[in-house]
Amino acid sequence: MPELGVRVGQLSSEEQLSVIIFPAGLEFEQDILLFKVPSRHGAPHSYFKDNRVPIRPRPAKNRTLQGGRHPLPLPLQPLVLHLNPMETTSNLLSQRREKAEALAQDGINLFSNSFTAPQAVADILPKGDLLQAEAHEESGTTYRLAGRIMSMRKFGKAAFFHLQDSSGRIQIYVRRDTLGVETFAHFKKWDVGDIVGVEGKLFKTKVGETSIVAREVVMISKSMRPLPEKFHGLTDVETRYRQRYLDLIVNPATRETFQKRVEIIRLVREFLNNRGFMEVETPMMQPVPGGATAKPFKTHHNALGMDLFLRIAPELYLKRLLVGGFERVFEINRNFRNEGLSTRHNPEFTMLEFYQAYATYHDMMDLTEEMISWLAAEITGSMELSYQGTPVNLAPPWRRLTMDQALVQIGGVDQALLNDDAAIFALVREKGIELQPEAGPGKAKTELFELLVEEQLIDPTFITSYPTEVSPLARRNEEDPTVTDRFELFITGREIANAFSELNDPVDQLQRFEQQINERGDDEEIHPVLDHDYVRALEYGMPSAAGEGIGIDRLVMLLTDAPSIRDVILFPHLKPELREQGKEEAQAEA
């Protein structure tokens, strides 16, 4: 077996990178060449197509491969292969391109802008409507539809396809003797995935499917890529998240989920507007990230020469509006937290916050119960639903427990321990929870609650009387200052809402901010900075008030039975996938 040398040669054309293969040590007069597409990874990839032995030269210009490793059955005589780039790159994409070019050469506009004002499929085909038309017979008015071809059954001189628009799907019947020979010939180059316009009358097929027999068909946008398979669809979750447009095209359930999401947010606005709340917009970029304890994203404003933070909560701005005299305000917008990702956490998520003057957290509980049970009925048609196989009953009234009651009744903690700080710390250690040294008994109780109780709260449950220690912005309870007038709402073991009677005593607020900073001051990532302006605002006087935050994404998950927050966010954050980028660029170059 001869030794072989492989050398990366020069581009023989714009599209071909040639690789010269020659038996090492042999004299030869003619280059032996080989081909294939340049890779964007730097190293050209090539292989010897005839015998399928891969050769992978490195970017390093010359490299000798050991003979024994690569038993290439190369002839000792020089060999010249001429490979046509069109042949070697033949694939689905180029086939579509060729088809499109053929249509274009026949004068067909592949991206026509002239088919306007179509009707909606749903207007023609209301659900359950049985058409009056007799089978096999055209009747009624002419309809005009536009949408994407989702399936295609071609015959020699006729075809059926399904057209999908944002409202639904309808079958279209195409015949050569209706369209004319020329148009039908063009039509036969249409593919699943193309966006087209159709005009024609209704009829019923043999098996009774209401369809439209096309009198006219127009190409609106030629698709250059094949859609995922019709039967199994697109199931790869990574592709579904990265290429959400594809997911939306082929998976009706995805479309429904996001339609429901939009509807939920619309209904929330309606609910609050009807109760006199006004929607406001407060800064997403804040010089002092406040209103929650979380790691913020940092950015920089060049002209002002200052760092800004994407907000972790709108709370402090909304309460400034209470000071300003807007007595009922709400905001639905994104919050950003620079923390881990999970099935329940996305770095940006949508939060509803609302504030009502002259109200208490008890009013918020009533309002929340009413709003969410109403939403469920509107969206799912029932207050009893199933989340990931677990039945959940949202019908009011909802259970209300203090944290201590929940620890005893659900967590199985001995009532006697609750007023004994030492015993609580002992139990925490016994459960293997690690606490910061400065953590007090309130923090310890909260940790126990999260461990022992939280995930068992399936049906909606308000947990009240949160320790003051873990509630820096909430008003103290007037009878027991160690707890606050606060609740969190849990459904399916997850926190859905957090609300409290607002702290409006500027002296108390300043002290709590200072205490927070003393505890967290060394944590640069949390950036605890005292918001002096907020304290100043309180000094002017803020009405007594209650406020609440509801995680919209988690609420949508609940009402759409979505297992992951990524299923209810159109474009969830993913790490960039280099391989895909490479493919795209290679294709763009080709």
Add this chain to the structure above:
RNA sequence: GGGUCGUUAACUCAGCCGGUAGAGUAUCUGCCUUUUAAGCAGAGAGUCGCGCGUUCGAGCCGCGCACGACCCA
């Protein structure tokens, strides 16, 4: 951050003990004017995620990396 699993044709997936990469759909060619997972006949299509190693030989074994899913922290 740790563990488990996954990554093979455009899509959905097989691939045994390490021995020339397979199917269905999609695509292409031919036939086909009521089909609907249309049908019949034929054909083409692969960087087996990436890299290194072991081996005469790696989709398969080892190590590392990337991306994703789930669980844990």
